[in-house]
Amino acid sequence: MLEDHLGNPISTTSTNARDAYVKGVDLFLAASVGAEDAFLAAIDADQGFALPYAALARTRQTLARPAEAKETLALAQSLSAGVTEREAGQINILGLLISGKGPLAYQAARPHLVDYPRDLMVAQTCTGVFGLIGFSGLPGREAEHLALTTWLAPHYGDHWWFLTQHAFAQMECGQLSPAEESITKALQGNSKNANAAHYRAHLFYENAQTEAGYEFLTDWLSRYDKRGPLHCHLSWHCALWALTAGDIDSMWQIIDSHVAPGGAWGPPLNIVTDMTALLYRASIAGVDVSPERWQIVSEFATKSFPNPGVAFADTHAALAHAMAGNQDAVSKIKVAAKGAAGDLVSKLAEAFAAIGTGEWQGAIEHLTVAMRDHARIGGSRAQRDLIEFAMANALVQTGRADEARRLLSMRRPLIPAAQGILGL
Numbered sequence: 001m002l003e004d005h006l007g008n009p010i011s012t013t014s015t016n017a018r019d020a021y022v023k024g025v026d027l028f029l030a031a032s033v034g035a036e037d038a039f040l041a042a043i044d045a046d047q048g049f050a051l052p053y054a055a056l057a058r059t060r061q062t063l064a065r066p067a068e069a070k071e072t073l074a075l076a077q078s079l080s081a082g083v084t085e086r087e088a089g090q091i092n093i094l095g096l097l098i099s100g101k102g103p104l105a106y107q108a109a110r111p112h113l114v115d116y117p118r119d120l121m122v123a124q125t126c127t128g129v130f131g132l133i134g135f136s137g138l139p140g141r142e143a144e145h146l147a148l149t150t151w152l153a154p155h156y157g158d159h160w161w162f163l164t165q166h167a168f169a170q171m172e173c174g175q176l177s178p179a180e181e182s183i184t185k186a187l188q189g190n191s192k193n194a195n196a197a198h199y200r201a202h203l204f205y206e207n208a209q210t211e212a213g214y215e216f217l218t219d220w221l222s223r224y225d226k227r228g229p230l231h232c233h234l235s236w237h238c239a240l241w242a243l244t245a246g247d248i249d250s251m252w253q254i255i256d257s258h259v260a261p262g263g264a265w266g267p268p269l270n271i272v273t274d275m276t277a278l279l280y281r282a283s284i285a286g287v288d289v290s291p292e293r294w295q296i297v298s299e300f301a302t303k304s305f306p307n308p309g310v311a312f313a314d315t316h317a318a319l320a321h322a323m324a325g326n327q328d329a330v331s332k333i334k335v336a337a338k339g340a341a342g343d344l345v346s347k348l349a350e351a352f353a354a355i356g357t358g359e360w361q362g363a364i365e366h367l368t369v370a371m372r373d374h375a376r377i378g379g380s381r382a383q384r385d386l387i388e389f390a391m392a393n394a395l396v397q398t399g400r401a402d403e404a405r406r407l408l409s410m411r412r413p414l415i416p417a418a419q420g421i422l423g424l
Contacts, residue, residue: 006118006159010051011083017046024052025120028059029161031194033225035059050079054091055121061098062229064267069098086116093122097132103340106132117155127165128195130269130312135378137311137340142375145169160189164196171203172381179203192223194230201237205382208414214241226258232266235259236274237382243282251282261300268304269313272297273379276316277386280323284393291324298324308333311341312378318349319386322356330356341376348377348387355390360397367391388412396424 001009002018004025012018024038036059042052053076061069073095080091089112096105109122109132116122126132126148133145146169149162156162167182180203186196197220204213217238224231235258242251255278257263264271275297283289301317308314314333321329330353337345351366367390374387388411395404405424408415 006120008086008116008118009084010049011087012046012049012051014046014049017042017049017052020045021049021052021055024055024059026161026190028055029120029124029195030190030192031198031228031230032192033227048079048082050076050083050091051087051121053079054094057098058094058121058125062267064269066098073098086112086119089116090119090122093125097125102132102135106136113152117152120161123152124161124165128168129380130378135310135312137342137344137376137378139373139376142169142172146173146175158185158189160186160193160196163189164193164199167196168199168202168380171199171206176203176206194224194228194234197224198230198234198237201234202380202382205237205240206414210241210244214238214245217241226265229266232259232264232270233274235264236270236278239278240281243278243285243287248282248287251278251287261296268300269310272301272304272313272320273316273383276301276320277383280319280386281389283323284389294320294324298326298329302329308336308342308345309338311337311339311345311376314345315348315377316386318345319352319355319390322352325356327353327356341378344370344374344376348374351390355394358397360394363394364391364398367394385412385415392424 002012002015004010004018005022010018020038020042024035024042027035027038036056039052039056039059042049053072057069057072057076060072076091077095080088083091089108093105093108093112096108105125109126112122113119127145128134133141133148149166149169152162153166163182163186167179167186170182171179183196183200183203186193187200190196197217201213201217204216217234221234221238224234235254239251239254239259242254259271259274259278261271261275279289279293279297297320301320305313305317314337318330318333330349334346334349334353337349347366347370351363351370354363354366367387371387371391374384377384388408392404392408395401395407401424
């Protein structure tokens with residue numbers, strides 16, 4: 001029996017299948033183009049090898065192709081009778097995740113990682129901004145993420161994928177210096193790793209290094225295929241820095257070419273959340289955002305997420321609907337929000353409905369409740385600054401600019417208070 005690149009036994013005797021599978025895993029973990037083709041090559045080399053089917057299903061799920069993901073998963077499950085215990089556990093966990101049973105997948109993943117900590121494809125599901133911990137909707141998820149990566153650290157050493165995820169967990173818990181050391185090593189280990197470039201951008205953001213961040217990411221993106229899963233979101237970071245620097249022309253060029261519906265290539269989740277955040281942060285900075293732009297995002301959100309259930313998407317969709325004047329769609333989210341963070345999504349929908357109609361005091365009251373633990377909706381601190389800035393802007397609109405400054409100085413002390421909010 002052969003082994004993968006981390007020493008895990010795998011159920012194939014074909015070195016070609018093993019090598020193609022390993023290549024696919026690395027491309028998937030780096031958010032690079034080509035993972036799908038590599039897994040298909042592994043299947044061609046050994047059609048009885050279950051793991052490439054499972055990894056291909058997971059890849060297709062992350063690319064927002066759920067029907068294909070489920071069909072491919074079924075093929076992996078049909079081959080699971082002769083696999084190792086670790087492989088069977090991985091197929092089961094990926095199956096739970098792909099079938100929409102995230103909490104059950106996480107419950108199965110934790111004991112699995114105790115037995116097989118170097119099972120990359122299972123560890124990956126738990127980590128990162130959109131992982132099973134990140135999207136759990138539960139309190140304390142940032143600390144839990146860091147606890148997991150800290151526990152995994154002895155099993156991975158300087159592996160570039162692990163250091164990438166550990167760096168993100170560190171910075172989201174405020175450990176910026178350790179995060180910089182981790183992400184620097186991660187990029188040295190694999191300079192083509194889009195997840196590492198992404199989290200390096202987050203570190204620039206957290207340190208309020210606008211010029212350095214913009215320069216780094218613009219250069220890195222020039223070598224990243226637009227078909228890459230993170231191209232849209234990395235472009236969001238660049239557009240946000242252009243806004244912060246006052247380069248509005250560049251901001252719109254980036255938005256229209258790489259972030260907006262029709263211009264972006266990326267999962268619908270990124271398009272909805274990134275477009276909503278960009279347009280709102282631009283609007284509170286005094287940039288003229290046309291009603292047509294809001295309407296386009298609102299319609300795209302309705303098409304992509306017709307039924308509430310993904311807290312991070314629903315939160316942004318509610319704001320897009322409110323700014324487009326589509327109060328019925330906001331009300332649907334407020335009433336039908338579900339999941340562990342459903343209560344928080346409903347409260348934010350109420351806040352955004354009030355913002356949409358200029359009821360600033362009502363918005364403040366709802367946002368005050370939501371800000372107790374808005375990490376529960378998912379996303380990074382940089383993304384959830386949308387909520388912080390919405391609250392600050394509402395305070396400004398009611399003549400309480402000093403209070404807005406105090407709020408941001410306490411909650412986001414390293415982020416300039418005047419980052420785009422009129423009156424500050």
